[in-house]
Amino acid sequence: xxxxxxxxxxxxxxxxxxxxxxxxxxxxxxxxxxxxxxxxxxxxxxxxxxxxxxxxxxxxxxxxxxxxxxxxxxxxxxxxxxxxxxxxxxxxxxxxxxxxxxxxxxxxxxxxxxxxxxxxxxxxxxxx
Numbered sequence: 001x002x003x004x005x006x007x008x009x010x011x012x013x014x015x016x017x018x019x020x021x022x023x024x025x026x027x028x029x030x031x032x033x034x035x036x037x038x039x040x041x042x043x044x045x046x047x048x049x050x051x052x053x054x055x056x057x058x059x060x061x062x063x064x065x066x067x068x069x070x071x072x073x074x075x076x077x078x079x080x081x082x083x084x085x086x087x088x089x090x091x092x093x094x095x096x097x098x099x100x101x102x103x104x105x106x107x108x109x110x111x112x113x114x115x116x117x118x119x120x121x122x123x124x125x126x127x128x
Contacts, residue, residue, distance in 0.1 A: 003075065005017040016064070022038070023035055024056070028062065036057070039090075042083075042109065044079045046072060052064050080112075083111060084111050088103075096125075100124045103120055103124065
């Protein structure tokens with residue numbers, strides 16, 4: 001277990017999220033449980049508000065009343081970094097052209113910033 005988010009009032013952890021080394025799991029009140037392996041994740045979005053939402057692949061993954069929006073945003077960034085590293089590692093086994101295409105997708109999805117994109121793009125261009 002890497003992270004446990006308990007969304008319950010009395011600490012029974014029936015609602016919330018669990019992050020392991022292989023996948024993320026969530027259960028929101030009155031909804032079906034969800035699971036995503038990290039390699040299945042294409043996008044992660046954080047929508048702050050009175051009730052904050054973590055959206056994975058366009059689907060509400062976690063609805064929380066986290067006292068700190070900063071904390072849930074850090075979790076969103078952590079997820080983005082894990083997904084990014086998995087994609088980069090799988091791209092290393094692909095051709096530089098395929099790796100550049102994947103890198104561009106990550107940038108367009110907002111999973112990496114412009115500086116990260118340019119740094120990695122230069123490395124792949126050198127391999128051509």
